Amino acid sequence: MSTTGPSRKVMLLGEIAVGKTSLVRRLVHNTFEHNYKATVGVDIYEYRVAPEGLGLAPSRQMSETGGASECSGVSETSGASQGGEASEGGERAEARAAPVPRSAPAPSESPASGGLRLIIWDTDGDFGEAIFSHVYCRGAAAALVIADLSRPETWPSLGTLAKGFASHFPGRPYELVMNKHDLAPQVAEEDLAEQGGVSGLGQSVLLTSAKTGDGVERAFVALARKIVRRGL
Numbered sequence: 610m611s612t613t614g615p616s617r618k619v620m621l622l623g624e625i626a627v628g629k630t631s632l633v634r635r636l637v638h639n640t641f642e643h644n645y646k647a648t649v650g651v652d653i654y655e656y657r658v659a660p661e662g663l664g665l666a667p668s669r670q671m672s673e674t675g676g677a678s679e680c681s682g683v684s685e686t687s688g689a690s691q692g693g694e695a696s697e698g699g700e701r702a703e704a705r706a707a708p709v710p711r712s713a714p715a716p717s718e719s720p721a722s723g724g725l726r727l728i729i730w731d732t733d734g735d736f737g738e739a740i741f742s743h744v745y746c747r748g749a750a751a752a753l754v755i756a757d758l759s760r761p762e763t764w765p766s767l768g769t770l771a772k773g774f775a776s777h778f779p780g781r782p783y784e785l786v787m788n789k790h791d792l793a794p795q796v797a798e799e800d801l802a803e804q805g806g807v808s809g810l811g812q813s814v815l816l817t818s819a820k821t822g823d824g825v826e827r828a829f830v831a832l833a834r835k836i837v838r839r840g841l
């Protein structure tokens with residue numbers, strides 16, 4: 610597991626069973642489970658987006674490794690470590706979230722040379738909007754807001770959670786995601802903002818399937834690019 614280079618804390622937000630855990634497990638482990646096991650509290654993972662994925666000029670070292678991004682191993686923790694970073698170990702994270710550094714990374718730790726480590730906080734969908742005042746959210750740099758394409762009753766939460774995140778974390782980016790595209794493959798991405806009732810947010814909605822892997826890396830990389838572009 611890579612433990613060097615800049616890291617930023619990313620929240621996974623969405624109602625119960627929309628596929629938050631499945632998405633991050635697909636990203637980090639390239640696995641998928643049909644059995645539903647609710648997240649209790651939060652689990653933490655780490656994923657490194659390489660400079661190429663961020664749209665930055667790769668260093669010589671990075672260009673030798675190739676690939677736009679890479680899985681840097683599981684980091685589900687039994688307690689969030691200081692700095693909002695994950696450490697290896699048990700299964701469950703506790704409410705010891707610490708802020709992500711707010712200042713720009715030192716030159717030697719620039720995303721241009723080492724990529725960006727996303728410290729992904731996979732929350733329990735039961736929190737709803739209460740998540741924003743929870744310590745788990747402290748220091749979040751960005752969020753992936755997720756709804757379930759196959760369950761329209763979850764669609765309004767895209768808007769409420771995105772707006773909630775924007776008001777509690779002004780200036781921090783988010784991506785909107787409709788997951789489970791495999792269950793409704795006829796749906797097109799350009800229609801989603803309208804269908805999800807979020808066209809007013811001025812942002813497109815990305816389609817993903819944690820089951821097939823479609824769109825999963827693209828969504829996380831898009832978020833990482835926004836973090837870097839905003840200098841967070």
Ligand SMILES: Nc1nc2c(ncn2[C@@H]2O[C@H](COP(=O)(O)OP(=O)(O)OP(=O)(O)O)[C@@H](O)[C@H]2O)c(=O)[nH]1
Nearest residue numbers: 626627628629630631643645648734789818819820
């Ligand atoms: N067909 C299909 N099923 C999915 C997909 N993503 C998740 N699922 C299923 O949906 C159920 C819920 O997935 P989870 O990833 O546990 O959902 P969650 O959002 O983490 O749920 P909570 O932790 O309770 O908030 C599981 O049975 C998954 O197998 C997908 O892309 N396609």
Ligand SMILES: [Mg+2]
Nearest residue numbers: 629630647648
């Ligand atoms: Mg979960």
